[in-house]
Amino acid sequence: NLVLCSKGIPQTLAAFGLEGFLDGAGCKLVFYLHRVARGVSLSTTCLLGGFQAIKLCPSISRWMELQIRSPKCIVFCCFLCWALHLVVHSYIVRYITGPVNSKNKSMDKIYLYCSSPIPGRLVFSVMAVIFLFMDGMCLALMVWTSGSMVLVLHRHKQRVQHIRSCSLSPRTSHETRATHTIPSLVSMFVSFHALAAILSYWITQIQNPSHWLRSISALVASGFPT
Numbered sequence: 001n002l003v004l005c006s007k008g009i010p011q012t013l014a015a016f017g018l019e020g021f022l023d024g025a026g027c028k029l030v031f032y033l034h035r036v037a038r039g040v041s042l043s044t045t046c047l048l049g050g051f052q053a054i055k056l057c058p059s060i061s062r063w064m065e066l067q068i069r070s071p072k073c074i075v076f077c078c079f080l081c082w083a084l085h086l087v088v089h090s091y092i093v094r095y096i097t098g099p100v101n102s103k104n105k106s107m108d109k110i111y112l113y114c115s116s117p118i119p120g121r122l123v124f125s126v127m128a129v130i131f132l133f134m135d136g137m138c139l140a141l142m143v144w145t146s147g148s149m150v151l152v153l154h155r156h157k158q159r160v161q162h163i164r165s166c167s168l169s170p171r172t173s174h175e176t177r178a179t180h181t182i183p184s185l186v187s188m189f190v191s192f193h194a195l196a197a198i199l200s201y202w203i204t205q206i207q208n209p210s211h212w213l214r215s216i217s218a219l220v221a222s223g224f225p226t
Contacts, residue, residue: 002037003225006030011218014113024097027114032092039085039134041225045189046138046145047077053145057152088130124204135197139190146186150179192223 010030013021022030051074096116157175199217203209 001225002033003041004222006034006037007218008222010113011215015215019113022113028093028096031096031114032089035089035092036082036085038221038225039089040081042135042138042193043081043085044078046142047074047081049142049145049149049186053148056149088134091127128201135193139193142186142189146182150182153179153182189224192220196221196224 007030010022096114153175157173157179196217199213199220203213203217206213
């Protein structure tokens with residue numbers, strides 16, 4: 001919800017032609033909340049998959065059962081995600097300068113309602129590596145945990161297949177529905193996130209990105225939290 005509101009509301013106002021509705025502090029706050037919420041959304045989704053895999057997979061749950069069952073462990077992990085992204089995205093306070101400057105657009109990277117100076121090559125490279133590593137690790141863990149759950153469910157379905165064959169109920173088993181739902185959700189998550197990252201990088205490499213490119217990028221970026 002925080003991702004959708006912090007990006008969707010200003011983007012919608014700007015799309016209807018409103019200008020100057022955010023001052024410098026407002027731009028910094030909106031962009032900061034959006035980036036933090038985006039990172040936390042991805043991290044907590046990855047954590048959810050990890051906790052589900054640990055509870056479902058016998059080989060992992062044997063030594064992690066006591067730790068994961070404790071609510072303090074889950075609360076601590078969520079707190080760690082928030083603290084990490086609050087610190088990592090603190091650069092936005094300096095990076096985002098304020099409302100769009102219509103007099104000198106050649107020196108700014110325009111985001112419909114706010115602008116920022118074009119970052120130096122070194123700063124851009126360092127931040128790109130950090131975010132690529134964090135997002136890539138979360139997506140990789142998400143794919144791994146989902147694949148583990150699908151494999152466990154598939155094996156369980158094979159074990160109880162002879163029992164289900166005696167049943168007269170034509171309903172699809174829970175394992176079958178889960179093995180179809182989990183890959184579909186993970187595929188959508190990874191696809192939306194990867195496409196949004198590619199469009200964001202593309203925008204940073206263009207001197208004056210078009211209105212349609214910025215709008216499509218914002219729309220795709222809202223796919224993952226939606």
